[in-house]
Amino acid sequence: MSAGTNYLTHSKGLKSWLFTLDHKRIGLLYLGAVATFFLVGGFFGLLIRLELLSPTKIFMSSDVYNRVMTLHGSVMVFMVVIPGIPAVLGNFFLPIMIGAKDVAFPRLNLLSWYLLMLGASIAVLSILLGGVDTGWTFYTPYSMKSADAVTTIVTGAFIMGFSSILTGLNFIVTIHKLRAPGMTMMRMPLFCWSLYATAIIQIVATPVLAITLLLLIAERVFGIGFFDASVGGDPVLFQHFFWFYSHPAVYIMILPSMGIISEVICTFSRKTIFGYKAIALSSVAISLIGFFVWGHHLFVSGQSELAGAIFAILTVLVGVPTAIKLFNWTATMYQGSIKLDTPMLYAMSFMALFLIGGLTGIFLAAMAVDVQLHDTYFVVAHFHYTMVGGVFMGMMAGLFYWIPKMSGHMYNEFWGRVSAVLVFIGFNMTFIPQFIMGSRGMPRRYHLYDPKFASFHIASTIGSWVIGLGFLVAMITIFKAMRSGKAAPANPWGGTTLEWTTSSPPIHENFEETPVITGRPYEYN
C-alpha cells in the first residue's frame, strides 16, 4: 500500500465499490441508497400533505391517496429508518470506535447491502404494478383481499428483513470478538452500546417479521387460512405477529439515534458523560422491555382487559430507561462548555422533540385514553415526534458530526445551522396541529375530512414545506461536503473516541497500528 492513500483512494473504479468488502465503503453505499429512499419517501409525504390542504379532493382520488400513504409509510419505515443509522453510520464507525480493522464478516456485510437493494427493488416494483393500498402495516383481512400488489411489496419487505438480521448478527460478533486490546465492554463508546442493543432486537424480532410476512404471502397465494376467519383462522393473530416485530422495531430505529446523541452531547459540551453505565445499560433495558409491549397496539382489537392492563404497565416501564438517558444528557450539559455547532443543534432538537414524543407515548399507553386517541392524528403526531424528532434528528446530528471524518471535508457551518433551525420549526408546525386535531377526533389515514379540521391541516401542510426545505438544505450541505470543502483535520471537534485518532478520511485499515485502550471514553476533565 502506497503512503498517503485513504479508503477512498485505496482502489478505483465502479467495480472497486460494488465489490468492496471495506466496512467504510459499504457504509457509504448504504448512505447513497438510504438518501435516495429518503427523497422518495419524503416526496410521497409531501404529496399527502399537499392533498390534505383541502377537506375535499384536490388532485388525487381516494384510491391514489391510499397508495401514496402506504408508500410513504413503507418506504420510510423499511427502507429509511430501519437501515438508516445502523447500516450507514454503524457500519462506518462501529469497527473504528472499538479499534477494529473491519466488521467480523465483511462479505456478509456486502451481501446485506445487496439484499436491501434487492428487497427495495421488489418493493419499488409494486409501484409499477399499480401500488398497494393497505397501509404500511398490511393488516389482515384487508391485505388478504386487496387486489393490489401486496404480495410483491411484502416479498420486498421480507428480503429487506434479512438484510437487517445479517447486519445485526455482524455487529454482535464484531463487538464480542474484535475489540482492540484494553477496549472492555465498559470502555466502549455509547454509540457502540446502542448498536449492540439494537442488534439484539434485530436478531430476535426480525425473524418473527419474516415468518409473519411469509404467512401473509402464503395466505394470499395458497389460502392457508391462518388469518381467515371463514375457515377458523384469526385476523387479529396477524396484528399480534406483526407488532411482536414492529414494536421492538421502533427501538431498532431509535436506539442508535440515542447512541449518537450521547456522543454529540459529550463532545460539544466538553464534559465527561454523566452516568456512563446507566446510559449503556438503559439501551439494553429498552431493547429487552421492548419485546413485551406489543399489545398496546391492540387495546381496541378485542384483547382481554387483563392483557391490556399488563401491556399498559410494561409500556409505561419503557419510559424509565428512556428518561434515564434524557436526564443524564441534561446532566452532562450542565456547566459544560457548550458549542452550538450543527450536530449539537440537531442533538438538542432531538432532546426537545423526543421528550414530547415520549411523553405522548405515555398518554397512548393508558388504555382509557387510547380508546379515544386510537387511530387518530394524535398517534400520527406521536409516531412522527419519535421517528422524525427522534430518529432523523439523531441521524442528522450523526451525519454532520461524522461527515468530516467520512469525506475529509468540513461542511458549511452556516447552511448546516440553517437546516437545523428550518427542520425544527417546520417539524413543530407540521405536527403540533396534528396532536390537537387528533385529540379532537380527526382519524388517521382519511383522504376526505370534516371541514372543521381544515385550519389544522393547512398549518400542517405549510409546516411540511418548511421541513422539506430544511432537509433539502441539509442534504445539499452534506452532499457538497462529501465532494469538496475545507480540508478536515483528524479531530475537528476535539472528540475523545477512537475515530478521531485516525486521519480524515481514515486509511484502508483504519489505524496505522492497532490502538491500545487504557481508559474510559469521554475523559475531558
Added chain:
Amino acid sequence: MSTTNNEKGIVPAHHFDSVAQEEDAGIQGIWLFLATEVLMFGGLFVAYAIFRGMYPEMFHHASKYLDTKLGALNTLVLIASSYSMASAVRSTQKGDTQKSFNLILITIACALIFMTVKYFEYTHKFHEGLFPGANFSHPGADKHLGLFFGLYFVMTGLHAIHITVGVGLMVWLLIRIKRGDFSPHYFIPVDAVGLYWHIVDIIWIFLFPLLYLIG
C-alpha cells in the same frame, strides 16, 4: 497487509489477529444465525399452540389423516443423517477427509430419502383434497380441518425448504473437500453446516409428534 502466519501456515483474514479469533467469530456467528432460525419457526409453533387451543378436537381428528408410519420412517432417516453429519465433522477434525466426504454423501442420501417420502405424502394429501385452509376439499370433513392442513403444509414445507438448502450446502462442502480446503486446522464451514443440519433435524423432531402423534 499485516497478517500473521501461525505455525500451521494458515493465514487469518486481514481483519483478524489470529486464526483462533477468526474461528471464534465464525462459530458465534453461526450460533446467532441458528437462534434466528429457531425464532422464525417459533412463530409457527405459536400459531400451532393458539389454534390447537382453539380447536383441540379438530386437531385430534385431523392428525388421523397423516401417515404415522411414513412420518416415523422420516424421523429415523433424519436421526441417522444427524449421526452421519456429526461423524463427518469429527472425521474432518481428525484429518480423514475421504471418510468425511463419504459421510456427507450418506447425509445427502438421507436427505433425499426424506424428500422422496415427503413427496409421496404430499401428493397423497393433494389427491385426497386435504389442501390448506380455504382450498380444503376433502369430502365429508369439517372445513376447519383446512386450518390444520394449513399448519401442516406451512410447517413441513418450510422445513423441507431448509432440508433442500442443507443439501445445497453439503454439495458445496463436497466440492471444497475435493479441493483440499479443510484440515484439522481449518474446518469452520464443515462445523457450521453440521450445526445447521442438526437444527433442521431438531425442528423435525418437534414437528413429528405435534402433527402426527396427537390423534
